[in-house]
Amino acid sequence: MYLCIDLGGSNIRGTWINKYGKSGRVIVLSRPRSLEGTREALSIVIEQIKKDCPEKVQLMGIASAGPMDFSRGVYLYPTNMPELKDFNLKEFILQISGLDLLLENDAQAAALGEIFKGCLAGEKDALVFTLGTGLGSGVIMNQEIWRGKLPAGPELGHLYLGPGRKIRCGCGQTGCAETWLNASALKDLARRNGVEMQSLKELDSLLLERNAQAMKTLEQYGYRLGLYLCQVVSIFGITKIGLAGGLSRLAPYFIQSAHRTLAHRLARRKWLIPESICISPDPEMSALWGMCFLMFRKSRGNA
Ligand SMILES: [Zn+2]
Numbered sequence: 475m476y477l478c479i480d481l482g483g484s485n486i487r488g489t490w491i492n493k494y495g496k497s498g499r500v501i502v503l504s505r506p507r508s509l510e511g512t513r514e515a516l517s518i519v520i521e522q523i524k525k526d527c528p529e530k531v532q533l534m535g536i537a538s539a540g541p542m543d544f545s546r547g548v549y550l551y552p553t554n555m556p557e558l559k560d561f562n563l564k565e566f567i568l569q570i571s572g573l574d575l576l577l578e579n580d581a582q583a584a585a586l587g588e589i590f591k592g593c594l595a596g597e598k599d600a601l602v603f604t605l606g607t608g609l610g611s612g613v614i615m616n617q618e619i620w621r622g623k624l625p626a627g628p629e630l631g632h633l634y635l636g637p638g639r640k641i642r643c644g645c646g647q648t649g650c651a652e653t654w655l656n657a658s659a660l661k662d663l664a665r666r667n668g669v670e671m672q673s674l675k676e677l678d679s680l681l682l683e684r685n686a687q688a689m690k691t692l693e694q695y696g697y698r699l700g701l702y703l704c705q706v707v708s709i710f711g712i713t714k715i716g717l718a719g720g721l722s723r724l725a726p727y728f729i730q731s732a733h734r735t736l737a738h739r740l741a742r743r744k745w746l747i748p749e750s751i752c753i754s755p756d757p758e759m760s761a762l763w764g765m766c767f768l769m770f771r772k773s774r775g776n777a
Pocket of ligand 1: 631632644645646647650
């Protein structure tokens with residue numbers, strides 16, 4: 475039995491999952507923007523899952539945004555959670571639960587989760603993108619997270635996607651794909667098309683009504699995504715694509731436009747056109763499934 479947690483910028487969510495992928499109810503707490511508050515919220519979530527869990531927990535896995543020193547379990551300079559800098563998560567978990575901890579980057583865990591239980595279940599090779607506050611990526615080769623020669627792997631959200639977007643990315647640069655495709659980019663695009671809204675949730679109801687400006691916004695977003703996917707498939711030669719994260723729920727409105735862009739850009743290199751672009755059936759579970767997959771493998775001695 476595995477205890478899986480997704481520690482993100484806004485929320486801490488977790489559940490127990492067994493090796494067959496069966497899971498309990500998901501506990502979600504909003505994460506206070508302080509180290510002390512995070513420690514406390516994390517303890518509450520863990521305590522609650524342990525109470526719910528029908529069997530003894532063997533191992534704990536946490537997916538979180540990096541960059542992190544995975545071997546020591548320490549946050550380095552987390553872009554979206556600066557208050558956690560130098561926090562030794564591994565030591566803290568051992569202290570409060572006595573459990574050994576497996577850590578993974580949240581987007582990479584989500585990518586594994588999608589080939590384990592999600593939209594690409596059973597696939598060996600895949601590129602999975604987490605569209606949300608940021609643009610996370612996971613490259614899966616032979617059912618392993620591929621990191622190249624880097625400790626944290628490639629960061630495909632920082633590929634350059636062209637000038638014209640002046641917003642500075644968390645990495646300090648402008649023009650990163652993340653600034654063209656994340657939630658605030660979509661909000662800005664909607665505003666440019668005359669859609670005024672407080673939160674992106676309002677876009678959902680406009681799309682249901684097939685509001686022309688909202689539809690145009692998603693069409694343009696799909697074009698951007700198509701341009702981006704042209705680059706990543708050309709680099710990795712992997713044509714199974716998965717989309718996860720909060721914005722993936724809007725895929726029915728942007729996916730056709732992304733496909734059209736790919737077909738046009740890759741008209742003379744048809745072998746690079748993605749065989750499929752799949753949408754996560756439950757984006758809130760992707761990283762939790764991924765952690766379970768990793769722990770399952772570790773406990774069988776294969777990781
Ligand atoms: Zn960047």
